[in-house]
Amino acid sequence: MIANSSSKNPTHELETYLNNAKSSDLHASKIARLLKQVDEQHFHYYLAKIPTELIGAIALELPDRYFSEVVQSLTTKKLSEAITQLESDDQTDFIQELEETDNTIAKAVFKQLDAEDQAEISQLKRYHEDQAGAYMQVEAFTANINEKVHNVIRNFARRKKNNELENVHKLFVLDDNDVLCYTVGMDDLLIFNVNQTLKENIAAYPNPFTQKEALDTEDIQVIARYFEEYDLIVVPIVNEQGQMVGRITSDDIYPVIHNHATEQMYHLAGLDDNVEEDDDILSSAAARASWLSINLVTAIIASLVIAIFQDTLESIVALAILMPIVASMGGNAGTQSLTVVVRQLALGDIATKDAVRTIKKEVLIAMGNGLLFSLLMGAIAAIWFDQNKLGIVIALSMLINIITAGFFGATIPLLLKRFNIDPAIGSTVILTTVTDVIGFLSFLGLASALLL
Secondary structure, three states: OOOOHHHOOHHHHHHHHHHHOOHHHOOHHHHHHHHOOOOHHHHHHHHHHOOHHHHHHHHHHOOHHHHHHHHHHOOHHHHHHHHHOOOHHHHHHHHHHHHHHOHHHHHHHHHHOOHHHHHHHHHHHOOOOOEHHHOOEOOOOEEEOOOEHHHHHHHHHHHHHOOOOOOOOEEEEEOOOOEEEEEEEHHHHOOOOOOOEHHHHHHHOOOOOOOOOEEOOOEHHHHHHHHHHHOOOEEEEEOOOOEEEEEEEHHHHHHHHHHHHHHHHHHHOOOOHHHHOOOOHHHHHHHHHHHHHHHHHHHHHHHHHHHHOHHHHHHOHHHHHHHHHHHHHHHHHHHHHHHHHHHHHHHOOOOHHHHHHHHHHHHHHHHHHHHHHHHHHHHHHHHHHOOHHHHHHHHHHHHHHHHHHHHHHHHHHHHHHHOOOOOOOOHHHHHHHHHHHHHHHHHHHHHHHHHO
């Protein structure tokens, strides 16, 4: 029977792992997971036992609140040594996070890095956080198109032995101006004629050796869709002149996909993911308060609709009992449509021409569910309060509100997307207002017309 690692004492598990595993077998993500579970005293104790070459990767794996503790535990010399072990994209992430934690230490650490690392970090920091260049690593296996294959293989062996390359899947073939010409798989390279140039081998080979490439200024979400759509493991990144400047691998893109999904969930709830992941209580409270204030305004609007029918409510107490059901069913139906459409937009599954089809589909689904639940609730209300007309009123209002919810649940995110606004931001607030107002208005309006 295999023991569940989650049931083990994390301190004992971490101690055993660090003492028994070979240095080359230690994995940063596992150490980070165990470090999160130990108390502060043990955290610093085990951090001191971790090999320097893993510290940088572990610090990036840990939640942001642990980063400052890692920094405080190490000298600037140790920090610079840890950064040296990282690939260029991770080096840049580390330095940027260090700048946010303590800019003075960041400057001191940066000065201790060699000129090549400094240049690469400075290059990557120039990109906007949403651009592909901000996520690429400049380390890549490249060769000139006129170079002989045996030299290419010998160069690869040397660089690999010196730990200059990691996760090599492709050889990127460049011309004399560093313009990307071809992408060759390592398995193809091994069957090339080693005494011929890359150009000669490629010309004689039936495979054209072309692959999807991306501009360094392209949106990272577009790159993420490339990986999913074409089932890629690496994408070469080029500048406007076609010169190769770096690459993005699948392990670089997984966090992008994960973070985007998290961002969408937060936005649907009216939250800022960057603020929520911070420990600053005041910032989180202020960010939430801005959306709660909007919700308060929309709730007042719904209450004003109810106030219009105050006399009707006083005359028929049963309306006050049934009224929340109409609003709740409409709100939930609308949220279902909204969630589906926002998710499809995030994945790029809805094109502009699909808007009408998407809205039609959601309305038809809402109509079917509306008929089912309105008839059910109408029968329940008629039996409950022994009033057939009351059953008709709630059935009609529920049908109206659910169909309306389906329509606006699909339309709101599509309209926001049309105006280049994140569909996840504000959609829920707008939808809640619509379903509450339409629900109360139809229910109380029909009651006034048919019951009084």
